[in-house]
Amino acid sequence: MQELGIIRKMEDNGRVVIPAEVRREMKWDHYTPLELFYDRGGVLLRTYEKSCTFCDSKDTVQLFENKPICQSCIDRLKKI
Ligand SMILES: [Zn+2]
Structure with missing residues (x-):
């Protein structure tokens, strides 16, 4: 996993904006279904298949x- 050096604050409703360059690299648009995983180390987003x-x-x-x-x-x- 690559560290991006990007810090984002969570909005009041729990939303976090994924940086445009990450969305472009991952080929994610606003309809892409994402699957979330978490453990004590953090949260991982993956394209849902x-x-x-x-x-x-x-x-x-x-x-x-x-x-x-x-x-x-x-x-x-x-x-x-
Ligand atoms: Zn089967």
Whole structure:
């Protein structure tokens, strides 16, 4: 992880603006879904990618009953 040397204050409602150069580098726009992780060391933001509910694969994922599931798991479930 790269230190940016940028300090931002959190707004009253908890918002923090991500610097434009970071958004450009990450190819994030205002519709990009982001996933947050945290531990005692801090907070990490990542581009959210749907992953399969059963196997965690990110390939060929589609929603079924509002749950992400990959084609491989769909094929396996059809055999049950
Ligand atoms: Zn799967």
